[in-house]
Amino acid sequence: MLFLIGLFFRFTNLDQKIYWYDETITSLRVSGYRQSEVVQQVFNDREISIQELQKYQQINSEKSLLNTAYSLATEAPQHPPLYFFIARFWMQRLGQSVAIIRSLSAFISLLIFPCLYWLCLELFKTPMVGWVAIVLMAVSPFHVLYAQEAREYSLWTVTILLSSATLLRAIRLKSKLSWKMYALTVITGLYSFTFSIFIMLGHGIYVLANEKFKLTRVFRDYLFSCFLGFVAFSPWMLIIIIHLLAVGNIASWTAIDLSLPALIQQWMVNFSSIFLDLNFSYHPNTIYLTLPVLVLELYSIYFICKRSPQQIWLFVLTLVGVTALALVLPDLLWGGRRSSVSRYLIPCYLGIHLAVAFAIATQIISANSVRRQLWRIITVVLISGGIVSCVASSQAVAWWNKYDSYDNPQIARIINQAHRPLVISDPGVSFGYVLSLSYMLNPDVRLHLLTQSISEISTDATDIFLYRPSQELRNQLQKNYTILPIQDSHNFWRLES
Template sequence: MNAHDRHPMTVPSEKRTAISSLWLWLGGALLVLGIFFRVYNLDYKVFWIDEANTVLRSLGYVSQDVTDTLLTGELFQAEDLQAFQQPSPDRGWDDTMTALRSSAEHTPLYFLLSRLWVQTVGSSIATWRMPAVFFSLLLLPAVFWWGWELFGSKLSAGLATVLVALSPLHVLYAQEARPYSLLALMTALSSATLLWTLRSPTWNRWLLYGFTIVVGLYSQLLFTLVAIAHALYILASELTIYKRFTPNLLRYLIVSLGCIVAFSPWLVLLVNNLAEVQRKTASLGDDRYSIGGLIDRWFRVLNQMLIDRELAGWNFLLLLLAIAALVYLWRQAPRHATWMLLLVGGVPFLALALPDLVLGGERSLRVRYLFPTVLALQLTLGYWFAATIPTKRIPQSIVQTILILFIGLQILSNTVNAQRLVWWNKSRPASTYFEPVSALVNTLPNPLILTESKVSDLLALSYWLRPDITLQAIPDVVTLEIPQGYDPIYLHNGTPETEATLQQQGIRLTPIYPVNDSVDPWLWQLEFPL
């Protein structure tokens, strides 16, 4: 597992030139296409509830601010909701830090950088999403560097970079104002820095590695699992080779202690707010699946990781592809590359999957939590494709066909996804109704929307509503006084208790969207007794 034990793949000289020339031009074109997909229709996709929460916290607000100001039972308008989605001179950086500390499960770096960016260039859906695009673009050279440090092969590193550039998963989260593209970037950057440091260990390199760990920790709490994978890699590497405590281990321990000290303010905050964090993340453990059910859903997660095209029962082909690449990695790759990819990919997955198996839940089904696993798998595939194309181990036509099909499916997925207003990463049940409901309401001269929806839902919906649309929250349906002069009057996201109370008052509720007995409506129209 020594970082010095690279053995670049042997390629005949006459083939090497042809391969390099082909992949230089083709790889460059595919990288440009991947960049295009990241910026195309950037402001078209639904700005959904998680992104609205990003804006809310970045600007120094919390949900309670909206509740106390607007959701009191008094009338308000959609533009009043949008006031909480725009920068205000009354909200400074101290307000942003206060808002971020109230949600300790989300470390603050992405939100602070987003506020800095928006204050510089202006606030719009596109500008709020630009930091995620930027981090996803930086991910490409970081993956290439990581691949080079792993395999010592430009072809392997370049192919892995192309697979990441065209990955529908990376493209989807590059266009979402959330910190997951930053998590991916710091995973690749810190891992490459670690290998670079071990290859020629100096204090300057160790300090730079420590800096990437601190930045990663402040980017996403899930990065802790990457840091654990690195620790296991270093311990196993040094102790297996030298069988004693080495200067590298000492430097690593000193740097790690410094990282813990640097991250300790947020650790203390996290511990002090542990009960609240557990409450906010409790939904991850709500659902319980059988082992067979989890395995079936992991097939879908693997599909989302690689091509994001539904293959139904043929998803097992992706598993066979992943297994083939992992077997080749284990048998042919340098030991340091094999163990780093297995640890960086395996530790995060197992840390989420084992609680799902034992306690129930869907932690490992949230593919956005698995970006380290995704990157490790994509690097493994890049190595396998690159290692087998110029050799006779497997007929070239078979491997080239697999690679072309794989890249073709990625391009197809990105092309289709780019035209979709809502896709699975936006929580379709919670976001699909924005467009049809707003299209109906916005055409009416004087509607009223009674709502029991959460703050984040209302903020996301406000991007679609006409600014003068009137709304009224329902703090208590028993004491609710519905004002006169509005027609029609709708109920938005009402609870069963509210529906029953209104019906007891003789008010008829007609489902408007969706009109489907198997789905709870998001919008009802109220018809009052004569």
């Protein structure tokens, strides 16, 4: 029953939430367009319609699969092409609506369940932990959210679980075929998301520690499998190295400083979202509700370390620890917000998920009746929290995972209610936001996308709005217009003569 509820949440209201910045860039890449190319074509100092802008979100005969690869390679090489290739074939066969492209992630997320169950069998040797893990995963608010997002993170989750299960199987069987299967999952993981390197590193630490830091046959087989994976990934790795500057520019926002208290608060929100998510990022007064969940997660990690053999707890700790350290340490040493980005922490969430499932499965069959009853209550509360969270997010138009596009519904509502509205913006980081906003605007709304700052607008529009303009453009327009912020927004203004 809970599994069916999880399926329902993954496929309900797929087109209701805003199609946010990153998702519009997904459609841009899948369609084979480069961002610089589109900016040059649409930011041309003339008014254009919503339909003219939206054509760059649609697959057409002018662009092929090679254009998709070229767009990624030159502008976003940190995103390997596997998901985008699959998405292109998916859209060509089924259609190009928001619901269709998001349904790909939803269908891919279904593969999480058999992979998770297999991993639990290999790790814990008991079906009980696997079933508990599946029930918790079915109503996990975080995983439901990203099962409805047109990005590669559902695919990455599947490859993490699959490569982990095949690694444990290869260690158990010690056969050439099993290690070849692991090598194949390494390749799939690397072509899904570059942070799969952290998964490989964690696996290496796990194998080396289990082999008592000796160069045994098992560790040599692991190294050879990783070598095959890197050889297969080397063409794209070469692209990343060649376009390293582009990667640095795109990811530069993750190096923007976040104060330690703000960072800690975001960690609390992120790690609680595995089981409870009431949009805490936008309702900070309720953040205290995350504390019981965090206590449960910490206790579960302590419990698995105390009550399981090294082969089990070490695997969970490496799955959680390697990615966490790779993101947290740079933030603490040099500043930044890498560890605040929830989707980058998926390996950590999966490790915590395994620990909680193990604690519950162990305690609910405990000989101690009081403890058994307590943990049954905890399980019911945990599942109920997940269901309530999924109900809340499924009815929302915007949720925390839409980040800077969160206020687009409110902005679009104001524009759509205006008489003969015109929206003005200029290029730069605003381009993806303009694309995102366009999905919510009425067809009669006009856009004026500028290549340079100007001081006067020639138009017959009655209501003129500024959306995420550069400071330079605002300074120029202030010479002839009064710029009024709308509802304390830092991104949206009204222009009055």
